[in-house]
Amino acid sequence: MSKERILITGANGFTGQHACSHFLNNGYEVIALKRNQQHTDQLSQDQVQSILCDLTDEEAIANVIKETKPDYILHAAGKNDVMESWQNPSMYLKANVMATIHLLEGVRKYKSDTRVLVVGSALEYNPTQRPNHPYGLTKTFQSLISKSWQTLFNLSIIIAKPTNLIGAGPSRGFCSLLAERIVKLEKYNIYEPLQVYHPNQVRDFLDIRDCLKAYEILLKKGDIGEVYPIGTGNFHSLKEVINQYQLLTNVPVPVEIMDQNHKLANKNGHSVYEHGLDLSKIRKLNWNPSIPFSSSLNSILSYYRQKL
Amino acid sequence: MSKERILITGANGFTGQHACSHFLNNGYEVIALKRNQQHTDQLSQDQVQSILCDLTDEEAIANVIKETKPDYILHAAGKNDVMESWQNPSMYLKANVMATIHLLEGVRKYKSDTRVLVVGSALEYNPTQRPNHPYGLTKTFQSLISKSWQTLFNLSIIIAKPTNLIGAGPSRGFCSLLAERIVKLEKYNIYEPLQVYHPNQVRDFLDIRDCLKAYEILLKKGDIGEVYPIGTGNFHSLKEVINQYQLLTNVPVPVEIMDQNHKLANKNGHSVYEHGLDLSKIRKLNWNPSIPFSSSLNSILSYYRQKL
CATH class of the missing domain: 3.40.50.720 (NAD(P)-binding Rossmann-like Domain)
Structure with a gap:
């Protein structure tokens, strides 16, 4: 066949x-x-x-x-x-x-x-x-x-x-941007903190x-x-991402918490689930995510540790 | 100034x-x-x-x-x-x-x-x-x-x-297409009837x-x-257009009324005013149309009588 x-x-x-x-x-x-x-x-x-x-x-x-x-x-x-x-x-x-x-x-x-x-x-x-x-x-x-x-x-x-x-690879999402900064600090002692406007914002990663x-x-x-x-149906705040990464590295996670009223704060996009996130349709097809959040973050760090 | x-x-x-x-x-x-x-x-x-x-x-x-x-x-x-x-x-x-x-x-x-x-x-x-x-x-x-x-x-x-x-000019709308056929018949004795799928369909011309x-x-x-x-707020059926033109020409208006179940009948577009046509906003700005429907049709005929 x-x-x-x-x-x-x-x-x-x-x-x-x-x-x-x-x-x-x-x-x-x-x-x-x-x-x-x-x-x-x-x-x-x-x-x-x-x-x-x-x-x-x-x-x-x-x-x-x-x-x-x-x-x-x-x-x-x-x-x-x-x-x-x-x-x-x-x-x-x-x-x-x-x-x-x-x-x-x-x-x-x-x-x-x-x-x-x-x-x-x-x-x-x-x-x-x-x-x-x-x-x-x-x-x-x-x-x-x-x-x-x-x-x-x-x-x-x-x-x-x-x-x-x-995940690993050329993403420009928050988890990847932050992992890149962490590895720069780990490997080259370059401190370039990521500016975070909405640390309490939650996302479904x-x-x-x-x-x-x-x-x-x-x-x-x-x-x-x-x-x-x-989606997973589980939501994590950006602050949680930072804390999770902190468990996976020996350097302090390089972030700078910004004023939420900054003019850039609302220009950037974040997922809004106005009507909730209806996962019933995909679940009916017997799909469920299986990779733990910490494993995902670990794979992103590994990607940058190899790449940079 | x-x-x-x-x-x-x-x-x-x-x-x-x-x-x-x-x-x-x-x-x-x-x-x-x-x-x-x-x-x-x-x-x-x-x-x-x-x-x-x-x-x-x-x-x-x-x-x-x-x-x-x-x-x-x-x-x-x-x-x-x-x-x-x-x-x-x-x-x-x-x-x-x-x-x-x-x-x-x-x-x-x-x-x-x-x-x-x-x-x-x-x-x-x-x-x-x-x-x-x-x-x-x-x-x-x-x-x-x-x-x-x-x-x-x-x-x-x-x-x-x-x-x-x-109106006069390079329109491909129903009134123009029909006027063109009428004038071809008037001036050159060319009979090319326009196919009409929905004679009772009404439009706001x-x-x-x-x-x-x-x-x-x-x-x-x-x-x-x-x-x-x-819009004018007045609706005319295609049949009315045909009848109006008949008053403005000496030749029989060249149309062919088609089967409404023809496969082309629903492919072509016609105005649908699902929620009615709310003209209150433009009327509030003191606009009202003033040109009678028969004058418009006459100007279209005149355009083709000059052009063809």
Whole structure:
């Protein structure tokens, strides 16, 4: 029996790198779509077929679909830095919205039965209200596009809305930023404290490896057109993250607690679960996270201890 | 006192051409932004400053704002053919969404106090539901973008939602398509009946000249961030349009009434006023349409009698 083929967009990114490993280990033929060669590959060319393709190039991505005809697509490409989205909202629209349209148009034209999982965000806004930042706007548009292409063109699209993903690799999330500062202090005695505006803010941190198990389940068995929030259901404050890291290092965790009224404090995004986080849909598919929070933080520290 | 300056996008289009005349006649300095020289100009170069600029070119439009620093912008550019949007949804996203972002980004960077009127559509969909066609999706996105740029970046944006605009000029609406067929029959004895799928469907037809009076009022006095539906409040069925035209011509109006269950019948768009059409906001600003429906139809016939 021939292997099932999965195309992973954003394969150089945090989610994409883990996704390549995950699906390779689980017996899939993996096609890794990368915008450029910027990040080093974790996986050798022998194991994963890498294709350079900028999703803002509509013809290029259509050709990739035409040539590879994947059974599954995990659309993990995109930009996700809230602060950067304030500086260049138009770039964020292109990277998160137009790129998704180009991908789905390729699917529509050349492999319309491909099951596509689009990675949404807990930072999406309710479109009947006003967005908090351009990033949230672009992710909401991405979801609206995904739902619309499913109904208008009868494509097999499923949307995942993960909470705060953490783990080894090129993440710019709080846990990664802090781990990097810790290791800089540990290894090079460089003290660059991370500024923390909302130490009591709580987040649902989810290990990327647990999340990928959910993504695989959704690609196989998720209901077409459905939106699946994915998280642990447990919330940790940033202060707890700091305390947890303190148990894993001998240096003082380098943080600086800032004035919450600082002008940057509200510009940055944080997950808001206005209507709570309904995990019942993903749990019904027999998914549950299994990696303890401290193990996740430890894997992030290990990543930087090797890398820096 | 120097004249107030208005930049009109889509100046070669149906609304744009009428807008240039309207604002020129009302004493404005008019800058006509055109994607190309495709349509003939109604107004001489002496009266209107024409600039060639494709709104999908972000840098080009930013430079136009930087150089011209308009007091007002009427954003009438865009694509509005529902059937075509099914064929090339990605092009519609670029023309209606990315173009609007590029324009607003230019305003944000170089003339952030410009009052911008964005021309929306009665075919927008409710984003908590599913769209009927790609065109509706793009117009909804355009409105969401406009509202978002207003709140996120504090721009002076107002949104107009006109009903079915009619009048002389390059429109592809029902009244224009039918008038063209009538005049072909009148002048050249060419019988090309227009296929009508929903003869009893009613629409609120608004003369573009009346609409432009509303646009001017909104540019001057409209509330920032507000959405203004604009229409007559009167509805006419397509059958009534046919009968009205019959009074204005000596040839039989060339139509073919089609099976309503035809597969094209539901693909094409028509205005749906789910929650009625709330005209109170625009009426509060002392606007009321004054051109009788038969005069509008007559002006369309006259246009084609001259043109063909």
